[in-house]
Amino acid sequence: MTFLTTAAGAMELPAAPASGQFRPKFHYTAGRNWLNDPNGLVYLNGTYHLFYQHNPFGTDWGNMSWGHATSSDLRTWEEQPVAIPCDAQEAIFSGSAVFDAHNTTGFGTADAPPLVAIYTSAYSDASPLAGRQAQSLAYSLDEGRTWTKYQGNPVLDRASADFRDPKVFWYDGGAGSYWVMVAVEAVQRQVVLYKSADLKSWEYLSTFGPANATGGVWECPDLFELPVDGDPEDTRWVLVVNINPGGIAGGSAGQYFVGGFDGVSFRSGSTVTEGLQEDSTRMREYGWLDWGRDYYAAVSFSNVPDGRRIMIGWMNNWDYAASTPTGGWRSAMSLPRDVSLTRVQGGVKLRQEPVDAFRTAAPDGFRLGPQPLPPGFLELPATAAAARIDVEFEPGAARSVGLAVRAGDAGRTVISYDVATGTLALDRRQSGLVDFHPAFPSIESVAVPLQDGRLRLSIHVDRCSVEVFAQDGLATITDLVFPADASTAVAIFAEGEGARLTALAVVGR
Known part of the structure; x- marks a missing residue:
């Protein structure tokens, strides 16, 4: 997986979207x-x-x-x-x-x-x-x-x-x-x-x-x-x-x-x-x-x-x-x-x-069982333009763990957990189209204590949004994103040794 940036570090943004490009699959919008x-x-x-x-x-x-x-x-x-x-x-x-x-x-x-x-x-x-x-x-x-x-x-x-x-x-x-x-x-x-x-x-x-x-x-x-x-x-x-x-x-x-x-x-x-x-x-x-x-x-x-x-x-x-x-x-x-x-x-x-939009979906999504999580990014053999991603980490001695969603050459949204501060963050600064307003590129964060050493996330990704529910909904982060159509990859990552992935499931339409 490649995350394309310019020499200055700014995203190379996709072309202006067609009117239907970002319309959600499972969030309500008016027709016009x-x-x-x-x-x-x-x-x-x-x-x-x-x-x-x-x-x-x-x-x-x-x-x-x-x-x-x-x-x-x-x-x-x-x-x-x-x-x-x-x-x-x-x-x-x-x-x-x-x-x-x-x-x-x-x-x-x-x-x-x-x-x-x-x-x-x-x-x-x-x-x-x-x-x-x-x-x-x-x-x-x-x-x-x-x-x-x-x-x-x-x-x-x-x-x-x-x-x-x-x-x-x-x-x-x-x-x-x-x-x-x-x-x-x-x-x-x-x-x-x-x-x-x-x-x-x-x-x-x-x-x-x-x-x-x-x-x-x-x-x-x-x-x-x-x-x-x-x-x-x-x-x-x-x-x-x-x-x-x-x-x-x-x-x-x-x-x-x-x-x-x-x-x-x-x-x-x-x-x-x-x-x-x-x-x-x-x-x-x-x-x-x-x-x-x-x-x-x-x-x-x-x-x-x-x-x-x-x-x-x-x-x-x-x-x-x-x-x-x-x-x-x-x-x-x-x-x-x-x-x-x-x-x-x-x-x-x-x-x-x-209220889970995928409750009635066939159970044929991608799943990954317990395993060590080595340092770096691991791209999953699953795509998610509109999906629910359930994941549980044991960060252990690692400095951070997390995911990249709606990822590809034109950008990604990163959800990361900092072990030292006990903070969950969503970074959309390189999520796709971000330059339409100066306030849009941003990082949001919330304190999320581990429970028995574990972090549980349920992430609902749609064509223009990411909603993160941490520790069974005790903390939430909701952000708009405007990614390229081709940015549908999902990756998990760890920074430092000692992390484990307990479970992961991707269910999409």
């Missing part, structure tokens, strides 16, 4: 035009509904409307017509959707309850509310195929220019039973909570923040309860807050807090710093959903059976989202992730495991 935040994630009658921020008219951000896709298995998606389009009065910003099972809104009937979308109206100059962001409703009586805006919109208006991204859920606890809205005052870095009996009239509950990462605006919050290690008698509440810029790897990112919610206030048990003056030296102590540069606006599905909590994020970064070289479509969603809570070194931490 711009896509960003996932919205209105809801499950109903065997179907997962993914709504999202969408520009129906172009590949740049604008004309924000709710696009729509559906899936029966979270693996394959079918694009639907635009669900809630913008108009002369308002853009349709981010929000959520709920199944109003008891018809609290009166939009449906007891026998045919509605789906209800709660979204941010971003009012245009043509509106009497020009410049404001307020929360509005739309409802569907045909399981999400068509939508009607509520005539009483907006239902919650704080006369604010930056009040947005409502996530709504049904609370049933010691304080009563009612709808809870979790939204943000973005510039103030605050999460604001309200309650309602009918989704139409709202009563203020409390405010959380600023706390931990505050280097950018807060957006797209979420709040949900999870058992710790599956114990229903031991639960915590997780508050997710996405931030841009100010993420751990630069630009966009998602952070989370673990604590309690009593129906009125969220109290964090994982706050490291409070207020707007964040301590930059403590950034790596915060709870980050992902340590890469391309996992943002992550929120969870509502109404999923069996208590599953499934999240999905926008696989991009506002630093360079408008510049990615993808032709007539722009941006993709991450893989859906099953999230749970587990105890780690005395604390409680989020675990994220991908």
Whole structure:
């Protein structure tokens, strides 16, 4: 395997791509035009509904409307017509959707309850509310195929220019039973909570923040309860807050807090710093959903059976989202992730495991059994343009171990583990097309302690992305890459003597 570089060390980049070159095989993209935040994630009658921020008219951000896709298995998606389009009065910003099972809104009937979308109206100059962001409703009586805006919109208006991204859920606890809205005052870095009996009239509950990462605006919050290690008698509440810029790897990112919610206030048990003056030296102590540069606006599905909590994020970064070289479509969603809570070194931490796109694939992929791993690169007799790679190393006395994926003459992406620092890194500086924006060439890293001397990785590679799940999802790195079509090689490596490969499997389409 040859990694071609110029004399100065810069990559010799492939020619400008055709519009379909980087379209993923197993990540959702709109057929055409711009896509960003996932919205209105809801499950109903065997179907997962993914709504999202969408520009129906172009590949740049604008004309924000709710696009729509559906899936029966979270693996394959079918694009639907635009669900809630913008108009002369308002853009349709981010929000959520709920199944109003008891018809609290009166939009449906007891026998045919509605789906209800709660979204941010971003009012245009043509509106009497020009410049404001307020929360509005739309409802569907045909399981999400068509939508009607509520005539009483907006239902919650704080006369604010930056009040947005409502996530709504049904609370049933010691304080009563009612709808809870979790939204943000973005510039103030605050999460604001309200309650309602009918989704139409709202009563203020409390405010959380600023706390931990505050280097950018807060957006797209979420709040949900999870058992710790599956114990229903031991639960915590997780508050997710996405931030841009100010993420751990630069630009966009998602952070989370673990604590309690009593129906009125969220109290964090994982706050490291409070207020707007964040301590930059403590950034790596915060709870980050992902340590890469391309996992943002992550929120969870509502109404999923069996208590599953499934999240999905926008696989991009506002630093360079408008510049990615993808032709007539722009941006993709991450893989859906099953999230749970587990105890780690005395604390409680989020675990994220991908919904495996290859679960039903025939078991005829490439496998490699236990063996010493000598110093240097070992190219595998397997290719992976779109694949899952499961690997376990025993680094031993070696200085580092890892893999190169989407590798070839025109570049490679390197995933490496530094034994001395206990750090896992993803290096995409030579991953293919990288010069379309100065912020794109980068190295992302996260501390990953070995477990019984071993490092387990599940790496999901697609035509424009690499998602790394370490130690069964205790740490994740998600990055876009834009490699040449021919760069499909996979190699494993060690630096120094003493490493072992415990197991490796490559499963692709």
